[in-house]
Amino acid sequence: MKQKNLIMLGVAMACGLVAAIAVAKLSAGGDKGPEMGKVLVAKKDIPLTTKLDEKDLDTWIMWADMPKTMIPPDAVTDIEIVKNKEVNRTLKAGNAITITDVGVTAGITLPDGCKQITVKVTGADAVEGFARPGSKVDVIFVEKLPSGKSRSAQILRDMLVLAVGKVDQLKEGTGRAIAQVESISLAVTDKQAHLLTHAEDRGRLKFVLRGPAHVDAKKFTEGKIEWEDNPLEIDAGPSPVPTAAKEQAETIVYAKKAVPLNTLLNADNVIEFFGTLDVKAVPEGAFKKSDDLKGLYVVRALEPGQNLLRVAVAKAPVEVVTTETPAGPVVKAVEPVKLPRFESVIQEGGVARRLVWLETAPGKWRRFESAKAADEYIPDAPAKADGTKPTGDVKPVGN
Numbered sequence: 001m002k003q004k005n006l007i008m009l010g011v012a013m014a015c016g017l018v019a020a021i022a023v024a025k026l027s028a029g030g031d032k033g034p035e036m037g038k039v040l041v042a043k044k045d046i047p048l049t050t051k052l053d054e055k056d057l058d059t060w061i062m063w064a065d066m067p068k069t070m071i072p073p074d075a076v077t078d079i080e081i082v083k084n085k086e087v088n089r090t091l092k093a094g095n096a097i098t099i100t101d102v103g104v105t106a107g108i109t110l111p112d113g114c115k116q117i118t119v120k121v122t123g124a125d126a127v128e129g130f131a132r133p134g135s136k137v138d139v140i141f142v143e144k145l146p147s148g149k150s151r152s153a154q155i156l157r158d159m160l161v162l163a164v165g166k167v168d169q170l171k172e173g174t175g176r177a178i179a180q181v182e183s184i185s186l187a188v189t190d191k192q193a194h195l196l197t198h199a200e201d202r203g204r205l206k207f208v209l210r211g212p213a214h215v216d217a218k219k220f221t222e223g224k225i226e227w228e229d230n231p232l233e234i235d236a237g238p239s240p241v242p243t244a245a246k247e248q249a250e251t252i253v254y255a256k257k258a259v260p261l262n263t264l265l266n267a268d269n270v271i272e273f274f275g276t277l278d279v280k281a282v283p284e285g286a287f288k289k290s291d292d293l294k295g296l297y298v299v300r301a302l303e304p305g306q307n308l309l310r311v312a313v314a315k316a317p318v319e320v321v322t323t324e325t326p327a328g329p330v331v332k333a334v335e336p337v338k339l340p341r342f343e344s345v346i347q348e349g350g351v352a353r354r355l356v357w358l359e360t361a362p363g364k365w366r367r368f369e370s371a372k373a374a375d376e377y378i379p380d381a382p383a384k385a386d387g388t389k390p391t392g393d394v395k396p397v398g399n
Contacts, residue, residue: 034067034068034069035067035068036065036066036067036068037065037066037067037068037071038063038064038065038066038077039063039064039066039071039075039076039077039096039097040061040062040063040064040075040076040077040079040082040096040097041061041062041063041064041066041094041095041096041097042060042061042091042092042093042094042095042097043058043059043060043061043062043093044060044093045090045091045092045093046060046061046087046090046091047087047090048087048088048089048090049086049087050086050087051084051085051086051087052082052083052084052085052086052087052102053084054083054084057079057082057083061079061082061097064094066096070096071096072096072098074098074099074100075096075097075098075099076096076097076098076099076101076102081099081102082097082102085102085103086102086103087101087102088100088101088102088103089101108133108134108160108161108162108163108168108187110162110187111160111187113189114160114187114188114189115187115188115189115190115193116162116163116185116186116187116188117185117186117188117192117193117196117197118163118183118184118185119183119184119186119196119200119205120182120183120200121181121182121183121184121205121207122181122182123180123181125204125205125206125207126164126181126184126207127207127208127209128177128181129164129177129178129179129181130177130209131161131164131184131207131209132161132164132167132177132178133161133162133163133164133167133168134160134161135160135161135209135210136158136159136160136161136209136210137159137161137186137207137208137209137210138154138156138157138158138159138207138208138210139154139155139156139157139159139186139196139199139205139206139207139208140152140153140154140155140205140206140207140208141153141154141155141199141202141203141204141205141206142203142204142205142206143202143203143204144203149229149230150230151227151228151229151230152227152228152230153225153226153227153228154225154226155195155196155199155225156192156195156196158210159186159187159188159192160186160187161184161185161186162185162186162187163184163185164178164181164183164184164185165178165180165181165182165183165184168185184207250278250279250280250281250282250288251276251277251278251279251282251288251289252276252277252279252282252283252286252287252288252307252308253274253275253276253277253286253287253288253289253290253292253293253307253308254274254275254276254277254305254306254307254308254362255273255274255302255303255304255305255306255308256272256273256274256275256304257272257273257304258301258302258303258304259273259274259298259301259302260298260301261298261299261300261301261318261320262297262298262299262317262318262320263297263298264295264296264297264317265293265294265295265296265297265298265313266294266295267294270290270291270293270294271290273302274290274293274308275290276288276289276290277362277363283307283309283340283341283359284340285309285310285311286307286308286309286310286340287308287309287310293308293313295315296313296314296315297313297314297315297316297317297318298312298313299312299313299314299317299318300312305361305362305364306361307339307340307359307362339358339359339360339377340358340359341356341357341358341359341374342356342357343355343356343357344357353369355367355368355369356368356369356370356371356373356374358374358377360377
């Protein structure tokens with residue numbers, strides 16, 4: 001009996017020791033608290049679009065211990081992820097920084113000595129958005145010639161794309177191409193900017209995407225453009241120019257404003273007083289170019305819209321004869337300018353009638369029933385009470 005009691009006592013003591021150890025462990029676990037982890041947090045409020053420059057990281061962020069149950073799944077645990085990145089949302093002090101809170105580098109930096117220019121394009125001309133910020137492109141210019149043919153030339157090479165539309169940086173989820181392309185921005189020199197501006201005004205621009213390791217076979221000399229004719233056009237020799245087209249290409253000089261008598265025409269005022277007008281046929285004695293007037297004097301005062309004939313100018317001024325009257329000096333009248341004219345024959349009441357037409361202003365013709373009436377017509381003459389000129393049988397007509 002004694003041996004049996006001793007065995008039972010030993011078993012009871014062993015169970016008590018195991019229970020004591022378990023209680024001790026539970027008590028020790030309750031004092032430790034939740035499991036912690038390190039995470040990057042905002043040291044102070046960080047406004048939207050703030051760039052986290054590497055040199056300023058200590059100003060904006062810091063490492064902090066946070067219960068693992070409160071750490072976001074995509075929390076930043078590597079400081080390299082946020083260096084030189086832009087904040088996509090406003091962060092409050094103490095907020096854990098996640099991968100989705102920061103984007104890629106804030107835009108493409110302009111190279112030294114370059115400026116930014118934007119030109120309008122279609123999606124197809126801009127490689128449908130596959131040319132993205134940071135890409136390199138060549139620029140091809142295509143223009144239509146007056147003959148109806150076309151030609152093209154590569155005017156710029158290896159140009160840096162700064163933005164496509166309003167997208168100047170790529171973010172997570174942007175994809176391989178940018179949608180809705182309407183413009184493209186390039187880094188250019190002043191000379192390249194002028195070249196692109198003129199090309200955009202004269203014709204069409206196409207952008208060709210370059211590969212990252214693309215190297216030109218020959219050096220491109222900026223400013224030297226090598227034109228390529230359209231290989232799809234069959235050259236059948238020079239096309240005959242229609243007679244009407246030749247006539248429309250003719251121009252005559254007309255007065256844009258009143259030109260006083262004895263005005264000396266020079267480079268400073270010839271553009272002010274005169275312009276050119278397209279006509280089907282140049283009247284005899286009319287000037288075709290305003291540059292031909294420099295150094296000449298206007299010897300017959302001109303009214304606005306009046307064609308300039310050679311009889312109205314001379315190499316020397318004319319003498320102005322005046323007579324004194326109670327109302328002041330009176331300038332001697334000047335012979336009227338001979339206006340452009342042509343004759344036509346019409347049938348009225350079975351009778352053929354010859355008419356004379358005078359161009360009294362650019363595109364404005366008057367009909368006269370006889371050559372005498374046309375010769376007596378004076379453009380400057382005051383109108384009668386009934387509104388007609390003192391030339392007899394004048395019948396104004398429109399264009």
